[in-house]
Amino acid sequence: MGPIADRIASAIARLYGARGWSTLAAFALVLFVMFPLCNLVVPPGNPFYLSAYWVTLVGKIMCYAIVALAMDLVWGYTGILSLGHGLFFALGGYAFGMYLMRQIGSDGQYRANMPDFMVFLDWNEFPWQWWNSDQFWWCALLVVLVPGLLAYVFGYFAFRSRIKGVYFSIITQALTYAAMLLFFRNNTGFGGNNGFTDFKRILGIPITIPETRMALFAITGATLIAALLLGRYIVTSKFGRILAAIRDAEQRIMFCGYDPIQYKLFIWTLSAVMCGIAGALYVPQVGIINPGEMSPANSIEIAIWVAVGGRGTLVGAIVGAGLVNGAKSFFTQAFPEYWLYVLGLIFILVTLFMPKGVVGLWSQWKNRSA
Amino acid sequence: MRTLLIALWLFASGAHALEAAIVEKLAFGESDEQVAAIAALVAAGDEKAAAVLQALAEGELQTAGKSVLIVKGEEATDAVTGAKVAPLPAEREDVIANNRLRRELAGALAGLKLISPQREIRLAAAKELAGGADAAMLPLVKKALEKETDAELKSMLGQIAAAMELKDGSKEARIAAIRMLGGSNNPNTKMLLLSVLEKGKDGSFAEPDEEVRRDAQASLRAVEGRLAWGERLGILFTSISLGSILLLAALGLAITYGLMGVINMAHGELIMVGAYTTYAVQNLFRAHAPGAFDWYLACAVPAAFVVPAAVGMLLERSVIRWLYGRPLETLLATWGISLVLIQTVRTIFGAQNVQVENPGFMSGGIEILVGVVLPWSRIVIVLFAAAVLTGIWLLLTRTRLGLFVRGVTQNRAMASCVGVPTPRVDTWAFGLGCGIAGLAGCALSQIGNVGPDLGQSYIVDSFMVVVLGGVGQLAGTVYAALGLGFANKLLEAWQGAVLAKIAVLVFIIMFIQKRPQGLFALKGRAVEG
Numbered sequence: 001m002g003p004i005a006d007r008i009a010s011a012i013a014r015l016y017g018a019r020g021w022s023t024l025a026a027f028a029l030v031l032f033v034m035f036p037l038c039n040l041v042v043p044p045g046n047p048f049y050l051s052a053y054w055v056t057l058v059g060k061i062m063c064y065a066i067v068a069l070a071m072d073l074v075w076g077y078t079g080i081l082s083l084g085h086g087l088f089f090a091l092g093g094y095a096f097g098m099y100l101m102r103q104i105g106s107d108g109q110y111r112a113n114m115p116d117f118m119v120f121l122d123w124n125e126f127p128w129q130w131w132n133s134d135q136f137w138w139c140a141l142l143v144v145l146v147p148g149l150l151a152y153v154f155g156y157f158a159f160r161s162r163i164k165g166v167y168f169s170i171i172t173q174a175l176t177y178a179a180m181l182l183f184f185r186n187n188t189g190f191g192g193n194n195g196f197t198d199f200k201r202i203l204g205i206p207i208t209i210p211e212t213r214m215a216l217f218a219i220t221g222a223t224l225i226a227a228l229l230l231g232r233y234i235v236t237s238k239f240g241r242i243l244a245a246i247r248d249a250e251q252r253i254m255f256c257g258y259d260p261i262q263y264k265l266f267i268w269t270l271s272a273v274m275c276g277i278a279g280a281l282y283v284p285q286v287g288i289i290n291p292g293e294m295s296p297a298n299s300i301e302i303a304i305w306v307a308v309g310g311r312g313t314l315v316g317a318i319v320g321a322g323l324v325n326g327a328k329s330f331f332t333q334a335f336p337e338y339w340l341y342v343l344g345l346i347f348i349l350v351t352l353f354m355p356k357g358v359v360g361l362w363s364q365w366k367n368r369s370a
Numbered sequence: 371m372r373t374l375l376i377a378l379w380l381f382a383s384g385a386h387a388l389e390a391a392i393v394e395k396l397a398f399g400e401s402d403e404q405v406a407a408i409a410a411l412v413a414a415g416d417e418k419a420a421a422v423l424q425a426l427a428e429g430e431l432q433t434a435g436k437s438v439l440i441v442k443g444e445e446a447t448d449a450v451t452g453a454k455v456a457p458l459p460a461e462r463e464d465v466i467a468n469n470r471l472r473r474e475l476a477g478a479l480a481g482l483k484l485i486s487p488q489r490e491i492r493l494a495a496a497k498e499l500a501g502g503a504d505a506a507m508l509p510l511v512k513k514a515l516e517k518e519t520d521a522e523l524k525s526m527l528g529q530i531a532a533a534m535e536l537k538d539g540s541k542e543a544r545i546a547a548i549r550m551l552g553g554s555n556n557p558n559t560k561m562l563l564l565s566v567l568e569k570g571k572d573g574s575f576a577e578p579d580e581e582v583r584r585d586a587q588a589s590l591r592a593v594e595g596r597l598a599w600g601e602r603l604g605i606l607f608t609s610i611s612l613g614s615i616l617l618l619a620a621l622g623l624a625i626t627y628g629l630m631g632v633i634n635m636a637h638g639e640l641i642m643v644g645a646y647t648t649y650a651v652q653n654l655f656r657a658h659a660p661g662a663f664d665w666y667l668a669c670a671v672p673a674a675f676v677v678p679a680a681v682g683m684l685l686e687r688s689v690i691r692w693l694y695g696r697p698l699e700t701l702l703a704t705w706g707i708s709l710v711l712i713q714t715v716r717t718i719f720g721a722q723n724v725q726v727e728n729p730g731f732m733s734g735g736i737e738i739l740v741g742v743v744l745p746w747s748r749i750v751i752v753l754f755a756a757a758v759l760t761g762i763w764l765l766l767t768r769t770r771l772g773l774f775v776r777g778v779t780q781n782r783a784m785a786s787c788v789g790v791p792t793p794r795v796d797t798w799a800f801g802l803g804c805g806i807a808g809l810a811g812c813a814l815s816q817i818g819n820v821g822p823d824l825g826q827s828y829i830v831d832s833f834m835v836v837v838l839g840g841v842g843q844l845a846g847t848v849y850a851a852l853g854l855g856f857a858n859k860l861l862e863a864w865q866g867a868v869l870a871k872i873a874v875l876v877f878i879i880m881f882i883q884k885r886p887q888g889l890f891a892l893k894g895r896a897v898e899g
Binding site for chain 2: 184347
């Protein structure tokens, strides 16, 4: 075996053991084989048929899971609780939404060559933010660049002046709140309250047909797995150990000669980029993006996904995002008035009694039985 | 003796009765004669003349044979003598007022109101005329001006007269009028002066005389200056008002954060609980003691303190106590508490906003200039915030609990070593912080609607106050709250509310680069505070 193959093999061995890889393979099988089969091939009415509702729901939850992974990297591993991750998610969504809005072409309500809200506001040309937004590659670049750059600049200033703990959390909350107010304005140029919706096409393909939906679903699934592996790669490396050390004793790691700012900044920016990508995948599947996504409440909810699943375990973040959002879509349909109670109690009980989350419960139980 | 009496009677009737000829002209004459009669009645300017004109305007003036009657229901009085006429003559005819007459009447009545003996009626009439009056009213206004004794009304009438002169008077009259208008603080005056300076389409001025225009310029500057001051005063006041609200909202938060290092995300919801407590007390008063409704705040303020304080102490004992040393988890847990509180209030009171009525003494306001009103409710809140601040200051500096709170804030371990019961201090201080939040809610209920989401809209702002002000000293919170109030309102006047808020948030983010611990941080040597 050559040295490269050696390294790949050792990386594979480092990421997960045999059981981990086989679980992942099973997961991939469900996503890439079972879902397309049950949705596209199995006829409606058949007990194995999966309706579009389920595809969209699971696709949406997978986007959230990517966000939860990103959150776990900064909170669970580095000890930085961000209450503004919803902002990066929404920015990614808006960046890609611009492209989707341009793809509507002149099929909007006003039959104009511009998005409806611009016609409504009586604008004759695109504002500067929309420059080149009809190009897929440009918007895809923005999805990465905008959240990444914002996070880098914000993080640089915040980490440099050693803002940490609850102070940092509060400031990130203020950041997303400010952005929400900004995006609520019509003059900001992103559709005000209503945001972007009524998408028609993506890359020229109609967006509502089952095949497109399934393709988006599969891309989201692949991104989720890639994000998981990337996260795993980071946290099992030496770099990841330093992150954990920053979380546990930032002073000490500083006095050992490391510069925590660089480490924090890297993981913080990476996390924001992951959120941006998740947002970009979210928008075409759900079909709407508006400033409500930036509300402080949304961002705090991201933290609870991670807390429910178990901080400091990447799988936990995914499990948590799935559990909380599954419960949310169940309760908001069946018992809408109880959802806030449930969510509130999850916040309280998980922080009080399950510091390691659901995944932690599993290991607790295993230790007891052993 | 007898002749003297007759002379007296004649004199008296001359003063109290109208001239019969005028009234008859009004009742029986042609249109032109009627108009002249109205003018004559206005010139007479007494109550009976007003009564006759009023009756004509309302269609109550009737004629029976040669006499003119004011008929109200089944009662009739003679329009000339004012004597009761009974029984009602069977044959009566209405005096019809045509459109031209009605127009004249409306002006005449407004003019007559200016000389009414009641001050309120005069004031209302003057205010109406100040909005824009017909030039024909000028003699009336001048007449009223001569008679007027009230200083405020006199200046108002003077300006109204000047505004009229401006249109029709001679050059000297116009200049005098313009100089007079320079003393005004009414936005309408500004428009009026601007119209003098306006250029027509052909480039000629609306006012041909150069001298008049120069005077108008000077007057305009004076009026604009005064208006600008009014505006500035208004902004100053709203800034202080916003600052005091922020102060109320943030004080409790600063105490709990300073003491325990935990951010209480449910703080906004405790504000809301305080507001709903006020609402409940208000409803109790309305149902059981409507007579004492104006005094419900005397009961609501203590209640709005006690209820959230009790909730807060309960939370401290049941949730927050178990999370010490884990501030981030506390943040999440208190967020959960806030969600539960919101939904509980929604379940009890409904999701709709509820209205809390101000007690009588808090409605209305002081009008410092035309269009610049300082509402009493906001003035009371500013005073209330000052009172709460003083109370807390006394509590922290003059009581044993205050001493303990300061001790624990500065050094928990050391305080504990010298025998301060830190857990109990925590509970009480948390209760105190939540109680102050409740007071903030009580204040907010007086100036806006109360809804389950009330707290959410204040939470970010009050965090910003704490972040900016630093913890451990009340002064920091006070300066930060007032500073943010001013910054918000000044920027708002300049760039609109949303951009102002964003600018302030960005400023705070920049600011804590320089001073991560806020404006007034306690000095220490630790690497980590």
